[in-house]
Amino acid sequence: MLTDRSWLDAKATRTLIAALDAAGVDFRFVGGAVRDGLLGRRVADIDVATPAMPEAVVRAVDAAGLKAIPTGIAHGTVTAMVGRHPFEITTLRRDVETDGRHAVVAFTEDWRQDAARRDFTMNALYADRDGAITDFFDGEADAKAGRVRFIGDPGERIAEDGLRILRFFRFHAWYGLGPLDPAGLGACVQLAGGIDRLSGERIRVELFKTLASPDPAPAWAAMIEAGVMAHSVPAAVRVDRLAVMIALEEALGLTADPLRRLAALTGAPTAELVASLKDRLKLSNRDEAHLRSFGSLADRAALVVRRKFGQALYGAEPAWVRDAAMLAHVEDSAPNAETLAGLSRFIDGWTEPKFPLTGADLKQAGITAGPAMGRMLAELERWWIEADFAPDREACLARLRP
Numbered sequence: 495m496l497t498d499r500s501w502l503d504a505k506a507t508r509t510l511i512a513a514l515d516a517a518g519v520d521f522r523f524v525g526g527a528v529r530d531g532l533l534g535r536r537v538a539d540i541d542v543a544t545p546a547m548p549e550a551v552v553r554a555v556d557a558a559g560l561k562a563i564p565t566g567i568a569h570g571t572v573t574a575m576v577g578r579h580p581f582e583i584t585t586l587r588r589d590v591e592t593d594g595r596h597a598v599v600a601f602t603e604d605w606r607q608d609a610a611r612r613d614f615t616m617n618a619l620y621a622d623r624d625g626a627i628t629d630f631f632d633g634e635a636d637a638k639a640g641r642v643r644f645i646g647d648p649g650e651r652i653a654e655d656g657l658r659i660l661r662f663f664r665f666h667a668w669y670g671l672g673p674l675d676p677a678g679l680g681a682c683v684q685l686a687g688g689i690d691r692l693s694g695e696r697i698r699v700e701l702f703k704t705l706a707s708p709d710p711a712p713a714w715a716a717m718i719e720a721g722v723m724a725h726s727v728p729a730a731v732r733v734d735r736l737a738v739m740i741a742l743e744e745a746l747g748l749t750a751d752p753l754r755r756l757a758a759l760t761g762a763p764t765a766e767l768v769a770s771l772k773d774r775l776k777l778s779n780r781d782e783a784h785l786r787s788f789g790s791l792a793d794r795a796a797l798v799v800r801r802k803f804g805q806a807l808y809g810a811e812p813a814w815v816r817d818a819a820m821l822a823h824v825e826d827s828a829p830n831a832e833t834l835a836g837l838s839r840f841i842d843g844w845t846e847p848k849f850p851l852t853g854a855d856l857k858q859a860g861i862t863a864g865p866a867m868g869r870m871l872a873e874l875e876r877w878w879i880e881a882d883f884a885p886d887r888e889a890c891l892a893r894l895r896p
């Protein structure tokens with residue numbers, strides 16, 4: 495039975511249950527919600543499995559006055575919206591053909607066949623409306639023991655989809671207790687080259703989910719040793735620095751940040767490395783800019799060390815300055831954790847001041863527009879910053895006078 499069934503008893507879930515019952519649609523909850531509910535963890539997404547065809551699911555949802563979205567109807571998935579709560583409802587499936595990246599599936603009414611096509615035993619758990627669990631492959635025992643174990647032969651499951659290599663380590667980072675499953679690890683070592691066939695987007699999603707776990711360092715080290723990282727992000731090998739970054743995040747009360755942790759693994763990213771990471775992981779422009787900022791903002795760490803927090807933050811994204819200073823701590827122990835904690839508190843109350851002069855002020859003071867004015871204005875702003883933004887407009891204008 496489920497340890498946490500709050501999600502099962504929630505109003506939105508009960509509304510969906512009533513809608514499917516009214517239409518006579520057989521169903522069970524499946525996957526992450528069941529696994530996490532069993533372990534007493536917070537449940538995020540709730541997925542539903544059913545032997546009913548997608549069209550029957552749509553009719554049931556529509557008849558109840560709910561919204562049905564055909565998000566993947568060709569593959570058997572309908573999203574039912576209960577207010578703002580989405581539920582993915584998928585018809586039971588079996589694999590007909592796989593090529594290492596994609597699978598051709600057929601619908602089935604066999605619950606065991608549907609379970610057999612899933613990756614790990616702990617992900618092939620079903621629960622009925624009362625929380626009673628159906629378990630075909632000892633997934634409940636594996637989940638409770640922290641064993642991430644493939645269903646069936648690990649090599650065959652990886653051959654069906656090479657992404658399962660990265661998922662094996664990701665799930666171990668989140669759920670594993672003790673050493674990795676030997677059979678699964680051996681298959682990952684043997685078939686690591688299959689990662690080369692995966693898209694950068696899929697690799698990025700898995701690696702970032704791994705890095706978002708409370709302590710990904712052991713799983714990451716295992717990926718390096720298994721040769722998996724050589725096919726994913728070869729530069730991300732400084733697990734010792736990752737461990738320091740994780741401890742620092744915890745000391746500062748910060749949530750895990752995959753990009754910050756990736757920077758710890760690679761060291762301060764050079765322009766060349768950032769370009770390589772963007773291409774390999776298909777990073778967004780903002781994520782690329784964030785990674786670049788670890789290098790471009792590195793000089794501000796010296797200001798943080800001197801507790802010149804406002805000067806360090808001025809003209810930049812405060813969180814990115816903090817992250818760059820955190821990386822400097824990881825690499826050189828400066829700034830120290832106490833100073834970084836002071837910076838974090840300062841950021842909470844930080845409002846960036848506005849430089850009190852413009853070019854119009856200088857023009858009114860008799861200075862001719864042009865490059866010289868620009869240089870003078872920039873020099874005035876530097877003086878104002880170094881004075882911790884204290885000089886007002888009159889003080890800045892006085893600075894112009896001989």
